[in-house]
Amino acid sequence: MAVTEQDPGTAVGSPRRRFTPGGVLQAVGITVGLLAMVGGFALLAVMYRPYSxxxxxxxxxxxxxxxxxxxxxxxxxxxxxxxxxxxxxxxxxxxxxxxxxxxxxxxxxxxxxxxxxxxxxxxxxxxxxxxxxxxxxxxxxxxxxxxxxxxxxxxxxxxxxxxxxxxxxxxxxxxxxxxxxxxxxxxxxxxxxxxxxxxxxxxxxxxxxxxxxxGPLSLLTWTTLGGGALVLLTAALGTFGGLVRRLRSRRT
Missing domain, CATH: 2.10.109.10 (Umud Fragment, subunit A)
Structure with a gap:
């Protein structure tokens, strides 16, 4: 009985993970958004003090x-x-x-x-x-x-x-x-x-x-808010794209 050689890095029955352009863009968008949001908030906390x-x-x-x-x-x-x-x-x-x-x-x-x-x-x-x-x-x-x-x-x-x-x-x-x-x-x-x-x-x-x-208050505020908005928008678009792909696969 012939034994088929298998790629050691691939599990039996598991499809190879493919990186699509949409997935790469989504990852980049979330990463950039997180960096902007966290970085902007951190600079605000360091450079400004609140007073009532x-x-x-x-x-x-x-x-x-x-x-x-x-x-x-x-x-x-x-x-x-x-x-x-x-x-x-x-x-x-x-x-x-x-x-x-x-x-x-x-x-x-x-x-x-x-x-x-x-x-x-x-x-x-x-x-x-x-x-x-x-x-x-x-x-x-x-x-x-x-x-x-x-x-x-x-x-x-x-x-x-x-x-x-x-x-x-x-x-x-x-x-x-x-x-x-x-x-x-x-x-x-x-x-x-x-x-x-x-x-x-x-x-x-x-x-x-x-x-x-x-000072840079306005810039840092918009950076923080913009980063958060980019994370939410990118995640929402990724979720919507996944739903569309699943619907298409069911029709075919």
Missing amino acids: VPTDSMQPTVRPGDVVLAHPVKAGDIGRGDIVVFNDPQWEGSDLVKRVVAVGGDTVACCDTRGRITVDGHPVTEPYLQPGAGGSAGSGTFDVTVPPGRLFLLGDNRPVSQDSRVHLAIDGGTVAADQVVGRVDGVVWPLGDTRALTRTSAFDALPGRDASTP
Whole structure:
């Protein structure tokens, strides 16, 4: 009786596994999607820290209950118009979110005849302020020359914000720039209001440090979401293709 020689790598009765172009594309799509999703999420976790905002001092830009994402920033890179998280022991000793309106060397004052703050004598129109809140700086006047390496900060909801104006007796209400723990780039919670915060041009007409360029929050977010969408879409197309092939094989 003749014995048929068999390929040692092939089991008896098992068909050879064939790699189709569709299967290869599906594997590549899922791999790329997973890399983008995991990589983007990992970079977000490393480069950003979440902070909860309990008050309405930064409305309408940041609302009570919002969770913001802050990117670490060097003291020398902070510019006018940046929204920052800082912690000054001479204030509340907790993390606070305010907007920088003057940096070291600036003279900031309240207010001109239209209720606008002035920086080095230049009135600043601030489109991000809470509508209908009265004068742009709220009640009270001030005239402060910011020492080098320090910042003057105000809330966007000026009438209720407890900011540099409340602490004028302590270093003119200024905060050391190295007390800033991060620049706020976006809101991550609630989910229905997730958004990146855009750079303001309110201070661009002034010489010196304007609002800094936002970090990679939008890019990393879209990379993470896009990677997840690619994984789901590729898997769905693969499943649909398999169903079509099985239906065809039953008809033949």
